[in-house]
Amino acid sequence: MIPFAKPIIEEEEVEAVKRVLESGMLAEGKVSRELERQFAKYIGTKFATVTNNGTTALSTALEAMALEPGDEVITSPFTFIASANSIAMIGAIPIFVDVKPDSYNIDPELIEDAITEKTRAIMPVHIFGMPADMKHIMDIAESHDLQVIEDACQAHGAEVDGRKVGSLGHVSAFSFYATKNMMTGEGGMITTDNEELFDRCLMVKNHGRGKQGGYSHFRIGYNNRMMDVVAAIGIEQMKRLPEAVKQRRKNAHEFDEFFSEFESIKPQVEDKGLKSAYHLYAPRLYSDKMDRDGIVSALREQGVGSRAVYALPCHKQDTYLNIQQWRWAKFVDYPDYSAVTLPVSEEIGSRHFDIPVHPSLTDNDKQQIKDAFTKILG
Numbered sequence: 001m002i003p004f005a006k007p008i009i010e011e012e013e014v015e016a017v018k019r020v021l022e023s024g025m026l027a028e029g030k031v032s033r034e035l036e037r038q039f040a041k042y043i044g045t046k047f048a049t050v051t052n053n054g055t056t057a058l059s060t061a062l063e064a065m066a067l068e069p070g071d072e073v074i075t076s077p078f079t080f081i082a083s084a085n086s087i088a089m090i091g092a093i094p095i096f097v098d099v100k101p102d103s104y105n106i107d108p109e110l111i112e113d114a115i116t117e118k119t120r121a122i123m124p125v126h127i128f129g130m131p132a133d134m135k136h137i138m139d140i141a142e143s144h145d146l147q148v149i150e151d152a153c154q155a156h157g158a159e160v161d162g163r164k165v166g167s168l169g170h171v172s173a174f175s176f177y178a179t180k181n182m183m184t185g186e187g188g189m190i191t192t193d194n195e196e197l198f199d200r201c202l203m204v205k206n207h208g209r210g211k212q213g214g215y216s217h218f219r220i221g222y223n224n225r226m227m228d229v230v231a232a233i234g235i236e237q238m239k240r241l242p243e244a245v246k247q248r249r250k251n252a253h254e255f256d257e258f259f260s261e262f263e264s265i266k267p268q269v270e271d272k273g274l275k276s277a278y279h280l281y282a283p284r285l286y287s288d289k290m291d292r293d294g295i296v297s298a299l300r301e302q303g304v305g306s307r308a309v310y311a312l313p314c315h316k317q318d319t320y321l322n323i324q325q326w327r328w329a330k331f332v333d334y335p336d337y338s339a340v341t342l343p344v345s346e347e348i349g350s351r352h353f354d355i356p357v358h359p360s361l362t363d364n365d366k367q368q369i370k371d372a373f374t375k376i377l378g
C-alpha cells in the first residue's frame with residue numbers, strides 16, 4: 001500500500017535528538033529558541049514561539065487575544081475539529097461559515113452576514129495547505145475591527161503573492177503533528193508581528209510567567225511548552241521543508257494534469273497568486289459509477305492509501321450537536337448547531353477523498369496511483 005503520509009526521519013534527526021539527550025537539558029530552552037528564530041525567519045514574522053501541539057498554539061493565541069466567554073469567532077466548518085475546539089475550549093463560540101466549492105476554504109462573501117455585535121475574530125483555515133482568501137478576509141476584518149488568527153496547521157510553506165501564510169493575519173498557529181509537511185511527532189508554533197500579543201502568548205503558554213521566567217506569575221496560564229528534544233527534530237525538519245513543499249507541489253500538479261482528462265474528478269483549485277503547500281491532495285468525486293466511499297475502497301484495493309478526512313464537517317459532529325453538555329454552556333448561549341446547514345461544506349464532505357501526495361512518492365508510485373484511477377473510472 002502506498003501510504004497517505006510518510007514522515008521523513010533520517011540520521012540527522014536521530015543525531016539531533018541524541019545531542020539534546022546527552023546535554024541533559026530536555027525541556028524547552030535554547031534549542032526551542034533556535035527553532036523559533038529559524039521558523040519566524042522562514043514565515044516572515046518578527047516573533048514565533050513553540051507550543052506542545054497545534055491545538056494549544058491556537059488556544060494559546062486565542063486566549064492571548066483576550067477573547068471573553070460568549071465572544072464569537074467566525075471559522076470554517078470544513079476542517080479538523082481542533083480549529084473549532086480551540087475556540088470552544090476558551091469559552092468563545094465558533095460560528096461556522098460555509099466554504100467555496102473550489103478552494104474548500106471559508107467564503108469571504110458569506111463572512112459579513114455572519115458578523116454580529118459579539119464577533120471578535122475570524123479564523124480562516126488554510127485547508128489541505130491551500131491558502132484561504134486572506135486579502136479579502138483582512139479587508140473585512142479591518143472594516144469591522146476584528147482580529148484574524150490563521151489556522152496554518154496544515155500549511156507550512158504555502159504562499160499568497162509570495163508571502164508565506166502565517167504572516168498574513170494578526171497571529172497564526174502551526175502544527176508539527178506526525179503527518180504534517182514539517183513534523184516533530186507532536187508540536188506547534190505561534191507566529192505574529194505583534195509584540196504585545198506575543199508577550200501575552202508567552203505568558204498563557206507558561207503559567208503566566210513574565211519573559212524573565214522564574215517564579216513570579218502574572219495571570220492564569222497553562223503548560224503548553226515544547227521539549228527541546230522535540231525542537232531538535234523540528235530544526236532538522238525545517239531544513240527539508242522548502243524542498244518537500246516543492247516536491248508536493250510537483251506531485252499535485254502532475255495529478256491535476258492527469259485528472260483534467262476525468263470528468264468525474266475535480267481537484268481543489270489553486271487560484272492565481274496562491275501557492276498551496278499540498279499537505280493533502282483531496283479531489284471530489286462526481287461519478288455515476290460509485291460514491292466516495294466506493295472509490296476509497298477501490299483505491300485501497302489497488303494499493304493506494306486513500307481516506308476521506310472530513311466526511312463530517314464540524315457542525316455535524318456530535319461535539320457541536322451536543323454542545324449543551326460542554327461546561328461553558330452554563331455561561332454561554334451557543335447556537336443550535338443542529339439547525340445549521342452549510343451546503344457546500346456538506347457536499348465537499350460527501351465527495352472528497354485524499355490520495356498520497358507526499359514528497360517520498362516515486363515515479364512508480366505516481367504511475368500506480370494513475371493506473372488505479374484509469375482502472376476504476378476509465
Ligand SMILES: Cc1ncc(COP(=O)(O)O)c(C=O)c1O
Binds near residue numbers: 080125154174188
Ligand atoms: C487544520 C488543523 N487545525 C488544528 C490542528 C491541531 O493540531 P495538533 O494536532 O498538532 O494539535 C490540526 C492538526 O491536525 C489541523 O489539521
